[in-house]
Amino acid sequence: GDSVTQMEGPVTLSEEAFLTINCTYTATGYPSLFWYVQYPGEGLQLLLKATKADDKGSNKGFEATYRKETTSFHLEKGSVQVSDSAVYFCALSPVTGGGNKLTFGTGTQLKVEL
Amino acid sequence: GAGVSQSPSNKVTEKGKDVELRCDPISGHTALYWYRQSLGQGLEFLIYFQGNSAPDKSGLPSDRFSAERTGGSVSTLTIQRTQQEDSAVYLCASSRGGQGQETQYFGPGTRLLVL
Numbered sequence: 239g240d241s242v243t244q245m246e247g248p249v250t251l252s253e254e255a256f257l258t259i260n261c262t263y264t265a266t267g268y269p270s271l272f273w274y275v276q277y278p279g280e281g282l283q284l285l286l287k288a289t290k291a292d293d294k295g296s297n298k299g300f301e302a303t304y305r306k307e308t309t310s311f312h313l314e315k316g317s318v319q320v321s322d323s324a325v326y327f328c329a330l331s332p333v334t335g336g337g338n339k340l341t342f343g344t345g346t347q348l349k350v351e352l
Numbered sequence: 353g354a355g356v357s358q359s360p361s362n363k364v365t366e367k368g369k370d371v372e373l374r375c376d377p378i379s380g381h382t383a384l385y386w387y388r389q390s391l392g393q394g395l396e397f398l399i400y401f402q403g404n405s406a407p408d409k410s411g412l413p414s415d416r417f418s419a420e421r422t423g424g425s426v427s428t429l430t431i432q433r434t435q436q437e438d439s440a441v442y443l444c445a446s447s448r449g450g451q452g453q454e455t456q457y458f459g460p461g462t463r464l465l466v467l
Contacts, residue, residue, distance in 0.1 A: 270453040331453075338385070
């Protein structure tokens with residue numbers, strides 16, 4: 239079945255540091271890929287997505303590129319802020335069949351310090 | 353516009369009792385999903401409704417769990433004879449359609465504690 243593997247946390251960075259959170263997936267065909275973020279005390283919200291190979295999703299300074307050859311969708315940000323402290327979830331959904339149900343990774347907690 | 357809403361926000365119950373969790377999706381969204389977020393299992397899919405089609409119940413963990421969606425809008429997730437391992441945050445999401453690339457919008461969740 240489909241699965242998503244993302245790097246273990248927690249990740250602690252200083253403000254303005256470069257961020258990479260690795261995400262790889264296993265799926266048949268060409269799934270859509272998502273990064274969701276959960277800020278402390280809040281619900282899940284979409285951060286960015288990509289629906290086909292080589293697409294780059296971007297939002298709020300975060301980027302991720304859909305790499306079919308490496309089955310990866312790593313999240314990056316050039317300069318993190320304290321306000322980016324949250325839990326980040328990588329997820330996929332199949333293109334056809336199975337509806338749009340999301341398969342999530344385990345989540346990576348990010349803590350950004352001054 | 354209004355987002356996905358869920359009620360109650362918190363629910364404490366005793367083992368063996370039944371509970372009902374409610375979800376109001378975004379108006380006009382035809383697809384509705386239930387997920388569960390727990391410490392041990394992470395985020396898991398439970399059930400999916402799309403329009404008038406039969407629901408995809410493939411993620412329900414046992415026959416104690418059921419869900420219905422009335423009139424293509426509001427959904428209720430029912431857990432019968434609750435067990436302590438049912439303690440989790442239950443999340444509802446909706447999307448405009450059921451295609452894989454559609455964005456799902458999540459509600460704030462219902463935190464369930466079974467004593």
